[in-house]
Amino acid sequence: MGGVTVAENTDAERATLLRYVERFALVLRESGMQPMPARVFAYALADDADRYTAAELADGLQVSPAAISGAVRQLVQIGFLVREREPGTRSDLYVLDDAHLWARFVTAELQALQRFQEIVASGIELFGTDRPGGRRLAETREFLAFLREVLADAVARWPEERERRRLG
Amino acid sequence: MGGVTVAENTDAERATLLRYVERFALVLRESGMQPMPARVFAYALADDADRYTAAELADGLQVSPAAISGAVRQLVQIGFLVREREPGTRSDLYVLDDAHLWARFVTAELQALQRFQEIVASGIELFGTDRPGGRRLAETREFLAFLREVLADAVARWPEERERRRLG
DNA sequence: CAGAGGTTTCACGAACTTGTGAAGCTCATT
């Protein structure tokens, strides 16, 4: 039932986990993720349950339900968490979708690159390409397109690559 | 030198450029870059000079020299700007190193991924891999390693790829 | 349809971030 976990049988272990989650979240924040979503994600990834109620997350992380509410909403929107509901139950369940998780991760990255590419393209429209600045913008656009192809390809290859690593 | 630029001959054009820089910076900020470094980078990329003094940046962006000082320091550290000094001159020059710029960009990304991988590895050390959470961490580490290989490979291939795109 | 478990919304205080002005520092020139 997702409650008891190996990592937090004792207070000391729970404290270790929470410190770890905080360190992990810090790394995620450096890439632009907000604090509470980062904590929830790190916690759901590192702890042992495979699904969590909002209450379990609030309890496990020692934060208010309100904070969880906002965080899971964003994580669900990005696709890092899936919201589920057991029939005849009153609480939502949040699941880390292992299988697609890293595809989601790169997808989020791809969207960021696309926004980047769009603003660059809009600069080219505004200022043209017959100036030094315009040429830099044009080359940037080319590079971003290339990078997006490479990443999309990597996502597609990961399942196969994963098998290869498991065997080799 | 490097003062007069096509994009800002008139007040209207300068205003357009500044609005554009602000939009561009916003996109960069969404990926975790700080506001002022983001503005300086966007400005240096989109405007026409190929090197700027700190004073020119402050003037062009309508911000204080103090703000520029901090911003260029960070950009130089990441490698997005190169600091130069003309002999017998009192002001530093900041240069966007076109040739290696996008290699730098991916290098920064690679470092972020490495920090990510390190915190995941540290979690595996702390908690082991014989639990659900540990297995998730282990798979995450594998995926990050793969992604880093893919990106490193992409950087290596870009010069060649760039030629190909220019011709095709 | 009343009740209760669970989630979401909202206003607020605390903490953090940002950019500025002013003072201080460096260093090539005189």
Place this chain on the structure above:
DNA sequence: AATGAGCTTCACAAGTTCGTGAAACCTCTG
């Protein structure tokens, strides 16, 4: 040595972000 242009550092004020507690809101159960 003195000058002064330019860069950096620092303390601060304004603005923003964060997480909380309390209240409102659903929605399943009896």
